[in-house]
Every structure is written in structure tokens, then in C-alpha cells.
Amino acid sequence: MASIAGKKSGLTWAVQLSVAALVLLWLFPTVGLFVSSFRSADQISSSGWWAALFPSEQSEVYRTADPDDTRVPDGDGFVVTGNIFEDAPRDILSWGVSSRDIAAFRPGETADMKDGEQLTLQPDGSYEWRGSADQLKGRGQRIFVTATVPPEFSLSNYExxxxxxxxxxxxxxxxxxxxxxxxxxxxxxxxxxxxxxxxxxxxxxxxxxxxxxxxxxxxxxxxxxxxxxxxxxxxxxxxxxxxxxxxxxxxxxxxxxxxxxxxxxxxxxxxxxxxxxxxxxxxxxxxxxxxxxxxxxxxxxxxxxxxxxxxxxxxxxxxxxxxxxxxxxxxxxxxxxxxxxxxxxxxxxxxxxxxxxxxxxxxxxxxxxxxxxxxxxxxxxx
Missing domain, CATH: 1.10.3720.10 (MetI-like)
Structure with a gap:
């Protein structure tokens, strides 16, 4: 009775399940490599390949424009304005001006820096950097941003x-x-x-x-x-x-x-x-x-x-x-x-x-x- 036509033995099902498990064990890392080959280093470090189709939270570093060329008089001092997002906007969750605390401020808050400088970053990435002429010079101010980044794929790795x-x-x-x-x-x-x-x-x-x-x-x-x-x-x-x-x-x-x-x-x-x-x-x-x-x-x-x-x-x-x-x-x-x-x-x-x-x-x-x-x-x- 165990070999009735149309019925499969338990051993047959065990073999089929084992083969399916082996195929999945080989397939998952292969698909992971394939998906990761189209992602950037920041995306790979911030989320797994299985989350590649969804927005991810990433920490990125930006700089304001060089103050020597972009500062304008504003009252008793100068101000530098602009937007840190040149390519695609981000949904900013937090930001900071020091690598020791990259999430010190929320979007819209103002950071009081040394010597009286002030930096305000809005949710859309626009900023105002205020200070004196001696303060607003040299390279732009670093801004550490934690933002929600949409999924992105490119061929730059293959290039x-x-x-x-x-x-x-x-x-x-x-x-x-x-x-x-x-x-x-x-x-x-x-x-x-x-x-x-x-x-x-x-x-x-x-x-x-x-x-x-x-x-x-x-x-x-x-x-x-x-x-x-x-x-x-x-x-x-x-x-x-x-x-x-x-x-x-x-x-x-x-x-x-x-x-x-x-x-x-x-x-x-x-x-x-x-x-x-x-x-x-x-x-x-x-x-x-x-x-x-x-x-x-x-x-x-x-x-x-x-x-x-x-x-x-x-x-x-x-x-x-x-x-x-x-x-x-x-x-x-x-x-x-x-x-x-x-x-x-x-x-x-x-x-x-x-x-x-x-x-x-x-x-x-x-x-x-x-x-x-x-x-x-x-x-x-x-």
C-alpha cells in the first residue's frame, strides 16, 4: 500500500526539500553579490542587499561652498548660503559639525560653533553660515548628515x-x-x-x-x-x-x-x-x-x-x-x-x-x- 500510484513516499519529499534548500543556500549569496555590484560603498555599509529596493538611512559628509567667493555682507558680519544637495535631495534626520557627534542637531536647528560662528541647516539641505570675515574664509564647513536615501543603482562599479x-x-x-x-x-x-x-x-x-x-x-x-x-x-x-x-x-x-x-x-x-x-x-x-x-x-x-x-x-x-x-x-x-x-x-x-x-x-x-x-x-x- 505504501507504493500506491499518485502518492509520494516521505523519502521523496525529503530529497526534494534537501535539493531546494541547497539551491537556496547557493542562490541567496549569489543574488546578494549581484545586487551589491550595482550599489555604492555607502549603501552596502548602511543596509543589506535585501533592502536595496527600499530607502535606507545613511551618514554622509558634505561641505558648504567656499566662503571666500560666496560670502555676502549681512549686518555686522557675513553670511554664506547654499544647498548641500547638488544632485538629489535627501530627507535629513539629523546633522552635526563634528565627527564626534554627527547627530547633534535636528533639521532647522542652529549650531553655535567656535568664535561665534553659527550654522543653520534646513530639512531640504539649504544652509546659512554666519560669521565675521576672519571666520568665513578658507575651505567650506564640513557638515555630517544622517539622511534617508532612496534606492539607487548604477554601473559605476563595472566602469x-x-x-x-x-x-x-x-x-x-x-x-x-x-x-x-x-x-x-x-x-x-x-x-x-x-x-x-x-x-x-x-x-x-x-x-x-x-x-x-x-x-x-x-x-x-x-x-x-x-x-x-x-x-x-x-x-x-x-x-x-x-x-x-x-x-x-x-x-x-x-x-x-x-x-x-x-x-x-x-x-x-x-x-x-x-x-x-x-x-x-x-x-x-x-x-x-x-x-x-x-x-x-x-x-x-x-x-x-x-x-x-x-x-x-x-x-x-x-x-x-x-x-x-x-x-x-x-x-x-x-x-x-x-x-x-x-x-x-x-x-x-x-x-x-x-x-x-x-x-x-x-x-x-x-x-x-x-x-x-x-x-x-x-x-x-x-
Whole structure:
């Protein structure tokens, strides 16, 4: 009775709820980054991304006009008038003239400052600054305002990311540098691993089992252990730091998984197809190129997704084998670190840079994702 048609078991509902929870856990921070990429630093610090569509309370600093050019006589002294809001008005909640107490006064109240100066700020942002000629000179008076700011979105963060400076300071150049690293570092291990996987799957030769065991053993070796010895090898043979060195490094680190994944897929292909091809006089190379490769496309696409994502998001290998003192080969991950600065500020830049950097990986993933599951299940069933 538990399997009556039209009724779902409790386990099915649990699986569906778990999947929905995982999707939401991934979706919420991603949407948060996307929304934050269009907001300013003040907006991000004052309210969460979920409140981006609603007015928020922010503390901002303004200055009055320079008194030397704008002061006019008024009785026994002078007065400077104007409005602190040049672009868009704000709903002022409180204000102050000192950073120690930014909410000392309400709109419409007058602040008595040192030496008899007086400053009055109205709710619409208009002000009157009164004092003598000796007092009203130099730079304008700072005004700390706490106001309700309407929601605002702009593309200024993306302009900063994509067009900030020139040369190594430009994210667009880092984007093409990353493509220069990622595309060859994805294609080279696939080509080599495909030949090796076919040999391990369908060619009989002494020591094949030991090679398969060695490939499996290499899967658990941390790449950090090989960074310095591999860099020394590159320097000894004259490769040094450059694109060739980083291509070979990514190829070496990706080969064990590529061979393991492709071999498991190829060994599960129907034996009758290969035997019939050999009976018809086909060589191993013809069987590999005309039969095995087309049938193994799901596994090839599956590894291509993983290798592309690992290489695109890599910082450690690029730091060791690629980036030099001139910065001409800087990749996007390193450029983002440079844009953030040494103190880790500018969160709006981080959010924007995150979406710029994931644009191409998302395109690659959604283009090949239909092959991902088929490739991951390689060899699991017969």
C-alpha cells in the first residue's frame, strides 16, 4: 500500500526539500553579490542587499561652498548660503559639525560653533553660515548628515572594474590574459589524457595495471607539494615564468583526473564495436579518432568543465608560474586582489569583480552541463 500510484513516499519529499534548500543556500549569496555590484560603498555599509529596493538611512559628509567667493555682507558680519544637495535631495534626520557627534542637531536647528560662528541647516539641505570675515574664509564647513536615501543603482562599479587605468591596471587586459592561460590549459590535458585513457582501456601491454594504480595514487597528491620543485625544474630547463610554464603546470596537475575519468568511460563502451572495427582492418588510431572520441564526448565535456573552472579561478598556480614584476601577465584573480587593496576594503568592487569573473565560466557550464552527469557516471553501470 505504501507504493500506491499518485502518492509520494516521505523519502521523496525529503530529497526534494534537501535539493531546494541547497539551491537556496547557493542562490541567496549569489543574488546578494549581484545586487551589491550595482550599489555604492555607502549603501552596502548602511543596509543589506535585501533592502536595496527600499530607502535606507545613511551618514554622509558634505561641505558648504567656499566662503571666500560666496560670502555676502549681512549686518555686522557675513553670511554664506547654499544647498548641500547638488544632485538629489535627501530627507535629513539629523546633522552635526563634528565627527564626534554627527547627530547633534535636528533639521532647522542652529549650531553655535567656535568664535561665534553659527550654522543653520534646513530639512531640504539649504544652509546659512554666519560669521565675521576672519571666520568665513578658507575651505567650506564640513557638515555630517544622517539622511534617508532612496534606492539607487548604477554601473559605476563595472566602469571601475573594466576601465580602471591602463596596462596591468585594466581588468579587460587581465580578462584576455586569463583566457590565454585557461584555453590551452584545458585543451592540452584533454588531448594527452584521451590518448592515455584509450591505451589503458583497450590496449594490452605489460605494466598496464601498475600505470592505472599510479594514476589513482596521483589523484590524492596535493598540488602544493609540487609547486616549488616544479618551478625549480622550469627555471633549470629555461622555461621560467610565462604562459608555457603555467600551461604545463596546469596540464600536470589535471592529468591524473583526466586519465582516470576518461579511462573509466572508455572501458565501459561496447566491446563489440571495437572488435568489429579491428576485424574490418581498422588501426588503433582509426578506432580512437573515429569511434572512441565521438562516443566519449560526454566524458570529455565533463572534464573540460572542471578543468576550465579550476584554471579560470586559479590564483596560486598563476602566482607561482606566471605573474612577474611588470604585471603584464596578470590574471583576473590577481587583478581583483590588487583592486581590493591591502586592507580588504571596497566591497562593492569585490561584488562587481565576482560577476565579471564568473561570466565566462557560467557560459561554459550551461553550454556543456547536459554532458556533465553522463560524464560523471562513467563506468558506474554496464
Amino acid at each position: 571601475t572594474i573594466l576601465f580602471s587605468g591602463s596596462g596591468q591596471d585594466n581588468m579587460a587586459k587581465a580578462f584576455f590574459n586569463t583566457l590565454t592561460v585557461t584555453i590551452p590549459a584545458t585543451i592540452i590535458p584533454i588531448v594527452i589524457a584521451a590518448f592515455a585513457a584509450y591505451a589503458l582501456a583497450w590496449m594490452e601491454f605489460p605494466g598496464r595495471a601498475l600505470l592505472i594504480a599510479a594514476v589513482v595514487a596521483l589523484l590524492v597528491v596535493p598540488l602544493q607539494l609540487a609547486l616549488i620543485p616544479l618551478l625549480r625544474l622550469h627555471l633549470e630547463i629555461g622555461i621560467g615564468k610565462g604562459y608555457l610554464g603555467v600551461w604545463l603546470a596546469h596540464t600536470a596537475f589535471g592529468m591524473p583526473l583526466a586519465v582516470y575519468l576518461l579511462r573509466n568511460y572508455m572501458v565501459g563502451l561496447p566491446r563489440d564495436i571495437i572488435e568489429n572495427a579491428k576485424v574490418d582492418g581498422a588501426t588503433d588510431f582509426q578506432i580512437f579518432t573515429r569511434i572512441i572520441l565521438p562516443l566519449s564526448f560526454p566524458a570529455l565535456a565533463s572534464f573540460a568543465i572542471f578543468q576550465f573552472l579550476w584554471t579560470w579561478n586559479d590564483l596560486l598556480v598563476a602566482k607561482v608560474f606566471l605573474i612577474d614584476s611588470t604585471g603584464s601577465t596578470t590574471v583576473m584573480t590577481n587583478q581583483i586582489v590588487e583592486l581590493l587593496g591591502t586592507r580588504g576594503g571596497n566591497w562593492e568592487i569585490l561584488a562587481t569583480a565576482a560577476f565579471v569573473s564568473i561570466a565566462v565560466p557560467l557560459l561554459v557550464f550551461f553550454s556543456l552541463q547536459r554532458f556533465l552527469v553522463r560524464g560523471l557516471l562513467a563506468g558506474s553501470v554496464k
